[in-house]
Amino acid sequence: xxxxxxxxxxxxxxxxxxxxxxxxxxxxxxxxxxxxxxxxxxxxxxxxxxxxxxxxxxxxxxxxxxxxxxxxxxxxxxxxxxxxxxxxxxxxxxxxxxxxxxxxxxxxxxxxxxxxxxxxxxxxxxxxxxxxxxxxxxxxxxxxxxxxxxxxxxxxxxxxxxxxxxxxxxxxxxxxxxxxxxxxxxxxxxxxxxxxxxxxxxxxx
Ligand SMILES: [Fe+2]
Ligand SMILES: [Fe+2]
Numbered sequence: 324x325x326x327x328x329x330x331x332x333x334x335x336x337x338x339x340x341x342x343x344x345x346x347x348x349x350x351x352x353x354x355x356x357x358x359x360x361x362x363x364x365x366x367x368x369x370x371x372x373x374x375x376x377x378x379x380x381x382x383x384x385x386x387x388x389x390x391x392x393x394x395x396x397x398x399x400x401x402x403x404x405x406x407x408x409x410x411x412x413x414x415x416x417x418x419x420x421x422x423x424x425x426x427x428x429x430x431x432x433x434x435x436x437x438x439x440x441x442x443x444x445x446x447x448x449x450x451x452x453x454x455x456x457x458x459x460x461x462x463x464x465x466x467x468x469x470x471x472x473x474x475x476x477x478x479x480x481x482x483x484x485x486x487x488x489x490x491x492x493x494x495x496x497x498x499x500x501x502x503x504x505x506x507x508x509x510x511x512x513x514x515x516x517x518x519x520x521x522x523x524x525x526x527x528x
Pocket of ligand 1: 358361390391394475
């Protein structure tokens with residue numbers, strides 16, 4: 324499976340990856356925070372099973388959190404090796420904008436949270452693929468992004484499968500397609516810059 328098989332409504336051009344790779348340290352710092360956020364999101368979701376107990380829910384969330392913590396450790400190692408370090412704070416406008424779509428306090432809240440988790444994983448996969456293709460002058464980064472693609476693809480499938488386990492298929496299909504369209508508009512509206520979820524507009528040097 325490649326990024327072309329993902330149901331995302333837009334594709335990131337190679338030019339975006341070439342542009343953000345001009346500042347690999349900033350990109351890695353942003354990336355580290357995304358992995359941290361992905362781990363805490365899984366920990367947060369751990370106790371958000373729906374009214375009925377869902378077999379495998381807790382195990383799935385612990386497993387995702389463990390993977391994301393391992394990714395965070397890998398990114399941090401790369402940063403330190405390159406003479407840099409983490410910042411203390413971080414902002415991810417893309418994820419914040421996606422979170423606005425959650426129908427809070429409704430039966431759909433859990434579904435929306437799972438769909439958003441799946442969307443972030445899918446977009447990250449797509450970005451890692453294009454980054455691995457563009458990082459021709461940095462084989463270490465190219466290999467790293469390539470390896471992450473399959474792990475995040477697994478998470479995307481996992482979150483989507485869980486959503487379909489807890490809701491009615493017809494309702495879910497409609498909501499999923501609506502959210503895919505919203506995601507595409509949200510990523511395209513992001514500011515450009517050396518971040519994993521930045522907008523497509525390419526900064527010319
Ligand atoms: Fe990850
Ligand atoms: Fe992930």
